[in-house]
Amino acid sequence: MAIQVSNRAQSLAPSQTLKFSARAKELAAEGKSIVALTAGEPDFSTPNVICEAAIKAIKAGHHGYTMNTGLPALRERIAAKIKRDQGLDVGLDQIVVSNGAKQSIGFSMLATLNPGDEVIIPTPYWVSYPEMVRFAEGAPIFVRTSYESAFKMSAAQLEQAITAKTRGVILCSPSNPTGSCYTHEELLELAEVLRAHPDVMIYSDEIYEYLVYDGEAPSLFTVAPDLFDRGVIINGFSKGFAMTGWRLGYMVAPAEIAKGLAKIQSQETSAPSTISQYAGIAAYDMPLSDLEPMRQTFGSRRDRIVKRLKAMPGIKCQTPPGAFYVFPDISELLGRVTDYGVSIHTSTDFCMEALEHAGLGMVPGDAFGEPNGIRLSFAASDDQLEEALSRLDAFVGGLTSTSS
Numbered sequence: 001m002a003i004q005v006s007n008r009a010q011s012l013a014p015s016q017t018l019k020f021s022a023r024a025k026e027l028a029a030e031g032k033s034i035v036a037l038t039a040g041e042p043d044f045s046t047p048n049v050i051c052e053a054a055i056k057a058i059k060a061g062h063h064g065y066t067m068n069t070g071l072p073a074l075r076e077r078i079a080a081k082i083k084r085d086q087g088l089d090v091g092l093d094q095i096v097v098s099n100g101a102k103q104s105i106g107f108s109m110l111a112t113l114n115p116g117d118e119v120i121i122p123t124p125y126w127v128s129y130p131e132m133v134r135f136a137e138g139a140p141i142f143v144r145t146s147y148e149s150a151f152k153m154s155a156a157q158l159e160q161a162i163t164a165k166t167r168g169v170i171l172c173s174p175s176n177p178t179g180s181c182y183t184h185e186e187l188l189e190l191a192e193v194l195r196a197h198p199d200v201m202i203y204s205d206e207i208y209e210y211l212v213y214d215g216e217a218p219s220l221f222t223v224a225p226d227l228f229d230r231g232v233i234i235n236g237f238s239k240g241f242a243m244t245g246w247r248l249g250y251m252v253a254p255a256e257i258a259k260g261l262a263k264i265q266s267q268e269t270s271a272p273s274t275i276s277q278y279a280g281i282a283a284y285d286m287p288l289s290d291l292e293p294m295r296q297t298f299g300s301r302r303d304r305i306v307k308r309l310k311a312m313p314g315i316k317c318q319t320p321p322g323a324f325y326v327f328p329d330i331s332e333l334l335g336r337v338t339d340y341g342v343s344i345h346t347s348t349d350f351c352m353e354a355l356e357h358a359g360l361g362m363v364p365g366d367a368f369g370e371p372n373g374i375r376l377s378f379a380a381s382d383d384q385l386e387e388a389l390s391r392l393d394a395f396v397g398g399l400t401s402t403s404s
């Protein structure tokens with residue numbers, strides 16, 4: 001009998017960020033010097049108070065399953081956090097704790113989309129959004145933003161993209177991959193459009209909310225709480241608390257949506273790790289001021305990397321107000337040739353040649369739906385950043401125009 005791989009599995013594209021990270025690891029294993037700025041995780045240890053809470057939970061014998069939707073004590077903390085940060089009153093029946101925010105996004109799509117439903121996704125987008133929509137048998141509809149608009153979708157663009165088939169829109173602020181943040185005024189304009197289309201769900205990915213360096217990055221539902229009756233907040237502990245490996249996230253939504261997602265989770269994964277949930281309780285019991293050293297370090301690194309990138313010929317780079325990525329524009333470098341004779345036609349070409357020949361790992365903008373950009377993470381040590389930027393500077397310096 002021939003092995004059969006489902007059409008569903010074959011239709012999904014592999015993650016380009018994981019692809020470049022894997023290739024960087026392969027080259028490093030071969031003994032090549034590699035500096036990778038591909039990671040989407042803080043290079044900090046999880047705060048000790050969180051680790052101690054997990055150890056205490058293990059020693060106390062909390063080794064069994066929890067409720068499918070998560071520990072009530074953790075959901076109480078999440079509800080209090082939502083009240084404090086987003087200004088919304090939510091019940092425990094509106095919260096489902098999951099194995100990471102990524103799972104919450106995917107299950108939210110499965111719980112709310114029917115075949116053929118359209119979901120608007122501004123580009124550049126996080127690589128998994130389109131595939132999650134497709135997996136739920138929906139249709140991703142891309143709205144291309146621009147370097148000039150700081151990679152943010154305007155109200156006019158949103159209005160133009162909405163059709164009779166539109167059932168959702170994804171917002172991510174602060175953004176992966178650009179670090180862009182929507183302002184209060186910009187969210188008010190988007191909200192005005194969405195009020196005129198009551199059948200459109202709003203998926204708000206707020207996983208980078210505690211990594212903001214300039215001003216604020218308000219939630220859409222703080223600006224327009226009336227829209228939360230068809231909204232989903234996706235969040236977790238991986239970025240702001242340096243808890244990527246703990247795999248702990250959650251979604252908050254109207255009770256009927258949360259109920260639907262909980263049913264899907266009950267059949268697919270059940271509740272997340274009990275120990276991780278106790279760690280999450282400790283995280284939300286921490287004062288936010290304890291996160292300041294990490295945030296300030298990221299802010300300092302951001303300023304350093306942006307300054308260096310702006311000085312490189314052919315590269316344009318804005319200062320991202322949030323997250324831990326920069327997304328410079330390399331459109332002027334496309335069409336050039338390396339000093340060893342390879343033409344650079346795409347951002348994928350650019351990143352692959354830089355990886356193979358300069359030992360520098362980056363992620364091409366092609367992976368995020370923006371062909372003129374590249375993503376660099378500054379979740380790396382100062383020494384790693386300096387070495388990476390030196391390698392990039394040398395690589396860019398070796399590119400020549402085809403007309404020369």
